Amino acid sequence: MKKLFPEVPAKSAAKREATIVDVAEAAGVSKSTVSRVLSQPLKVSPNTRAQVLEVMDRLGYRVNVAARSLRTAKTSLAGLLVPAISNDVFGRIAEVLEEDLRQDGIGLLIMSSGWSASGQRLAIESFIARRVDALVVSLVDEHDSDVNSMLGSFGRPVVLLDREIRGLRADVVLTEQGNAIRAALEHLAQLGHRSVGLATISTTVRPGREAVSAFEAHADALGLQRVVEMVVPYERVGAWAGVDTWAGWEVGQRMIDAGATAILSCVPNSVTGGVLDFLRSRGLNIPEDISLIAFDESELASVKPPRLTVIGRSLDDIGHSASRMVVTRLANPGLAPRAATIKMRLHIQDSTAPPALSLSTVAQR
Amino acid sequence: MKKLFPEVPAKSAAKREATIVDVAEAAGVSKSTVSRVLSQPLKVSPNTRAQVLEVMDRLGYRVNVAARSLRTAKTSLAGLLVPAISNDVFGRIAEVLEEDLRQDGIGLLIMSSGWSASGQRLAIESFIARRVDALVVSLVDEHDSDVNSMLGSFGRPVVLLDREIRGLRADVVLTEQGNAIRAALEHLAQLGHRSVGLATISTTVRPGREAVSAFEAHADALGLQRVVEMVVPYERVGAWAGVDTWAGWEVGQRMIDAGATAILSCVPNSVTGGVLDFLRSRGLNIPEDISLIAFDESELASVKPPRLTVIGRSLDDIGHSASRMVVTRLANPGLAPRAATIKMRLHIQDSTAPPALSLSTVAQR
DNA sequence: CTGAAAGCGCTTACAG
DNA sequence: CTGAAAGCGCTTACAG
Numbered sequence: 001m002k003k004l005f006p007e008v009p010a011k012s013a014a015k016r017e018a019t020i021v022d023v024a025e026a027a028g029v030s031k032s033t034v035s036r037v038l039s040q041p042l043k044v045s046p047n048t049r050a051q052v053l054e055v056m057d058r059l060g061y062r063v064n065v066a067a068r069s070l071r072t073a074k075t076s077l078a079g080l081l082v083p084a085i086s087n088d089v090f091g092r093i094a095e096v097l098e099e100d101l102r103q104d105g106i107g108l109l110i111m112s113s114g115w116s117a118s119g120q121r122l123a124i125e126s127f128i129a130r131r132v133d134a135l136v137v138s139l140v141d142e143h144d145s146d147v148n149s150m151l152g153s154f155g156r157p158v159v160l161l162d163r164e165i166r167g168l169r170a171d172v173v174l175t176e177q178g179n180a181i182r183a184a185l186e187h188l189a190q191l192g193h194r195s196v197g198l199a200t201i202s203t204t205v206r207p208g209r210e211a212v213s214a215f216e217a218h219a220d221a222l223g224l225q226r227v228v229e230m231v232v233p234y235e236r237v238g239a240w241a242g243v244d245t246w247a248g249w250e251v252g253q254r255m256i257d258a259g260a261t262a263i264l265s266c267v268p269n270s271v272t273g274g275v276l277d278f279l280r281s282r283g284l285n286i287p288e289d290i291s292l293i294a295f296d297e298s299e300l301a302s303v304k305p306p307r308l309t310v311i312g313r314s315l316d317d318i319g320h321s322a323s324r325m326v327v328t329r330l331a332n333p334g335l336a337p338r339a340a341t342i343k344m345r346l347h348i349q350d351s352t353a354p355p356a357l358s359l360s361t362v363a364q365r
Numbered sequence: 366m367k368k369l370f371p372e373v374p375a376k377s378a379a380k381r382e383a384t385i386v387d388v389a390e391a392a393g394v395s396k397s398t399v400s401r402v403l404s405q406p407l408k409v410s411p412n413t414r415a416q417v418l419e420v421m422d423r424l425g426y427r428v429n430v431a432a433r434s435l436r437t438a439k440t441s442l443a444g445l446l447v448p449a450i451s452n453d454v455f456g457r458i459a460e461v462l463e464e465d466l467r468q469d470g471i472g473l474l475i476m477s478s479g480w481s482a483s484g485q486r487l488a489i490e491s492f493i494a495r496r497v498d499a500l501v502v503s504l505v506d507e508h509d510s511d512v513n514s515m516l517g518s519f520g521r522p523v524v525l526l527d528r529e530i531r532g533l534r535a536d537v538v539l540t541e542q543g544n545a546i547r548a549a550l551e552h553l554a555q556l557g558h559r560s561v562g563l564a565t566i567s568t569t570v571r572p573g574r575e576a577v578s579a580f581e582a583h584a585d586a587l588g589l590q591r592v593v594e595m596v597v598p599y600e601r602v603g604a605w606a607g608v609d610t611w612a613g614w615e616v617g618q619r620m621i622d623a624g625a626t627a628i629l630s631c632v633p634n635s636v637t638g639g640v641l642d643f644l645r646s647r648g649l650n651i652p653e654d655i656s657l658i659a660f661d662e663s664e665l666a667s668v669k670p671p672r673l674t675v676i677g678r679s680l681d682d683i684g685h686s687a688s689r690m691v692v693t694r695l696a697n698p699g700l701a702p703r704a705a706t707i708k709m710r711l712h713i714q715d716s717t718a719p720p721a722l723s724l725s726t727v728a729q730r
Numbered sequence: 731c732t733g734a735a736a737g738c739g740c741t742t743a744c745a746g
Numbered sequence: 747c748t749g750a751a752a753g754c755g756c757t758t759a760c761a762g
Contacts, residue, residue, distance in 0.1 A: 019739055030749045035741055045747055062494050066434035067739035070754045075431060085475075086460045088664075091451035095477050098450070102476070107495055109472050110450075112460050129427050130472055273664045277672075299453075299638045299664055307642075384755055395733045400757055410731055432755030435738045 018059040027055040079127035081137040096319025115238040157329040171325040180311040180344035181214040197228030197260035227258040248274015261355035262291035269298040287353035306350035313344040383424040392420040444492035446502040461684025480603040522694040536690040545676040545709035546579040562593030562625035592623040613639015626720035627656035634663040652718035671715035
């Protein structure tokens, strides 16, 4: 046999990885049989199978994923696109998803869009170039036509995280905020608040729209005055270190200016952190001077005084749902698109209390 | 030609991905030439190259990574192992590393060990089975012999994040804490503290040992009494939701019991969160009743009152250094192992102040 | 500078 | 149930 790689003669002799041919020789069967033990074990007689498995174990055989991929046109790789893997929410979802998929022999490539449309385009392109078998994506903008057409022609499973894209055949894991926002507003109304403000993420994505519409509907129903509805666009969440804090300060400023006695801060916790920072800088205490409800549990929400009242959800459930959708659809591509819904709940802690007599009084003193 | 996949006839006709053969035909050259344009462009005449590139673009050609991998025995995939991708520190490092490697055409598989030795073993096994080209790892235990022998026989680049493993040929990105801990202790000494306590991570890893030895050396040199040296093992950081808070409570309890007037909390911020939680529950104010210095910036450290004095570092630099090491060593495997050092710095904010007259007085009142 | 050919390690339809 | 054979899409030494 002619040597194809004469430049690495040592390696081919010494530490070459075992292949199915090696296993076949050692087991006295054909490589077809060895291959079947790997991919269609039931088509091999129990005896032969056991023997082959024993030899594989002894030789430390590991399937060459590249070779298998080339043959099957499957990479056993999934892609996860999130705005930022360093974000507490997406970090946890990624962790759970990776763990689940690993059980099914699927590796997870994770990319961050950096909260930008261009970033999300590059990432999706990159995933497609790598021919991942499935995609789980949290888009920064549902209306990015480049991304939507890429996803549309992807031809493999796509799972959207809390996004709605018309005309795209995809499974989706939704978060249902409406009830929790209603509960939060009821809680505030009961405490005596009359003027409430909302900060939310971009309405170019479903959760932003849902927060706004739920806020409007339920505040009105409860007779609460909606003094602020502020959208914090994704560019202001994470383009560079510190912007999120700045965005939070602006939220705080506008809430105070408008006379809100309670803030629904339905934005990433890094932004809510900025809100807290601003309120502190103004000498305003939570909850005595102003009430605040945060979104998603986090270190921010759970520890420092006051512990924050939050609208929370199980991030683990989101990860598990996404993995289930990937695996199910990979096994059964014909299935109709499905939606799973994760419910948010209000967790009352220490950052909400009856309003100060008048916030303007407070701000002026 | 006999059909190998008669079950999917439509696909092979309609949406088959272009291959180098397709490009070769369309460009009127051999597939060897097309391949060279991809892998050794300088060996192709400029004219031919330009023409081939044009055709590739027109056909939307994308190299089949699996085929290339099979031929070259390289996957252009790197693996990152961290205790938990949901941790703020590792999340940011991962984000930067992924972005950097993507520039070099390397995809990043990220796995979390869940802060456990068994988890780290499974992950490393999984990476090796996938034949990643390089590994970047933050181990939970430097003395795990299974892992060490796997890494030792890996035969491809390994970058250790702040770990020391004797006998392992690997590059390493170190964090230098000594000076920052000295600065922190000097700061506390100047404020008038005499009794200080340290909480750190497991001494089965380098940073734990470094923190302890720096603490001991510098506290002694400054004449500070070391009333507590507490190791928080990794199992208590993240095995399940809430353990970290519990661990933090215990840290707080022991600090108070021992009469520390200042705490150096060199543990993950989720644990430091528990410390804050405990102190609050005891009605102790920071910094009036007790001073606290945290480790690594985080939402926890940057926002809520009081903003925490921290020992911090550039996580971005860690990510960049790691990516540089991966890329450099992939290009030049013969290089001697290298070490990059990231320095920590003390950032004084609002959680440190002169000690209360007597902490025991405070605790009793 | 270019092309023909071999081969990377698998999977699977086909024929026993 | 098993084996021989073809072929997935690349890369590269070899020979022009």
